[in-house]
Amino acid sequence: MSETPRSLRRRAAGWLAARERLPLASRAVLRYYAESGVVDVTALRLRGAVEAAVDDIVDDAYDAVEAALAEELDLRDPAFAYETKLTLPVELTLGYCYRRADDEATRERAEAVAELVTEALLDGDMRDAINDEEYGDFEVDAAGASPDPARVAEVAQARLSERVEARFAEYPDAVQEAYDWAVAVSERHQEADPRFRELLEAARDGDDGAAERIAAEYKFADVDGADYDLGYGYDAGVLGAGERDLPYCKTQYERVGVIYDGMVQMFREAGLEIDEAFERSVVLAIIGAQVWLDDVDDFDADMAEGQLTPVTAEYLVADDDRAAYEEVVDVTTAYLDAAVEHATDSDSPLTGIATEYIYLSGEPEVLPGSE
Numbered sequence: 001m002s003e004t005p006r007s008l009r010r011r012a013a014g015w016l017a018a019r020e021r022l023p024l025a026s027r028a029v030l031r032y033y034a035e036s037g038v039v040d041v042t043a044l045r046l047r048g049a050v051e052a053a054v055d056d057i058v059d060d061a062y063d064a065v066e067a068a069l070a071e072e073l074d075l076r077d078p079a080f081a082y083e084t085k086l087t088l089p090v091e092l093t094l095g096y097c098y099r100r101a102d103d104e105a106t107r108e109r110a111e112a113v114a115e116l117v118t119e120a121l122l123d124g125d126m127r128d129a130i131n132d133e134e135y136g137d138f139e140v141d142a143a144g145a146s147p148d149p150a151r152v153a154e155v156a157q158a159r160l161s162e163r164v165e166a167r168f169a170e171y172p173d174a175v176q177e178a179y180d181w182a183v184a185v186s187e188r189h190q191e192a193d194p195r196f197r198e199l200l201e202a203a204r205d206g207d208d209g210a211a212e213r214i215a216a217e218y219k220f221a222d223v224d225g226a227d228y229d230l231g232y233g234y235d236a237g238v239l240g241a242g243e244r245d246l247p248y249c250k251t252q253y254e255r256v257g258v259i260y261d262g263m264v265q266m267f268r269e270a271g272l273e274i275d276e277a278f279e280r281s282v283v284l285a286i287i288g289a290q291v292w293l294d295d296v297d298d299f300d301a302d303m304a305e306g307q308l309t310p311v312t313a314e315y316l317v318a319d320d321d322r323a324a325y326e327e328v329v330d331v332t333t334a335y336l337d338a339a340v341e342h343a344t345d346s347d348s349p350l351t352g353i354a355t356e357y358i359y360l361s362g363e364p365e366v367l368p369g370s371e
Helices: 005-017 024-036 041-072 087-100 104-131 149-168 173-191 193-204 210-219 249-269 276-297 299-305 310-317 321-345 349-361
Strands: 079-082 138-141
Touching: 024 349, 041 079, 041 087, 041 104, 041 149, 041 349, 079 149, 087 104, 087 249, 087 276, 087 349, 104 149, 104 173, 104 249, 138 149, 149 173, 173 193, 173 249, 193 210, 193 310, 210 310, 249 276, 276 299, 276 310, 276 321, 276 349, 299 310, 310 321, 321 349
Parallel strands: none
Antiparallel strands: 079 138
């Protein structure tokens, strides 16, 4: 049977998406069209709008931090920056709301919730960095001054915390409860970190049973057996049967996915309708991004520091480096493919394109066994 013009166009788009000489954003659009058959000019326009909106939110937050730094540390015209990768899911959710808003009031409400969510995520991220005594992402440029990084971090986080608390007061209690639930699940996972480090060390030391324990406790841990309610009335219902069977689903949902599950719940509790397919697409895309971008890039450092991740786990239990590399690629592809599928189901091409961008941004060739 001869190919239809549509199938030929999709095949051509897939071929072009593989050409590295094209801009990454263009390749992501082409790849999404090749995979889904969907091309939507509105999604491309939305991308610029939501990026600008969230950039403005972050700028306003940092303006407030700069005012606090000037006041509390007696700095003159401080310029503050904090490196973060947290805003993409907010942009995607805001784009989803923009696409469906039938009046300006709904659009404005979505922007207000995005502002609360963004600052809450930044506050939580800064709090984690301070707890870990990691101050490298806190940057301040002040004329003639070199303030203590720990003190800069403390002032920045405190000011954001004040703003977040004030914003939560403007919404029903359920909005903050959704956020608190996600944080509680995430913190419970962090409490298991010493055990995961023990598993890594045991495997590295040649313990014959370590691989089996990593598989049971980390790679194939049972989602269905986990208590995710924690008294807040939420659970991991966003994870369907297909997602629950994915390798590392439980540990990576608790590590990063639950925060963005909670984010979507915050939008819902504030009165914005968001379907389950979109929620799944965001959660799965972020899990995939964590593995494909951060864990791959940090492989050497994580191995040296004893940090168990899906990537370090594979290199500890696989028969050889090539097998580990292939499993990392397969695991990541499974998450990102599922994210694209759910994005298409939710009529959110912006999320599908962003997921393809994540895939194309990965550099798995830095891993051993990639040759």
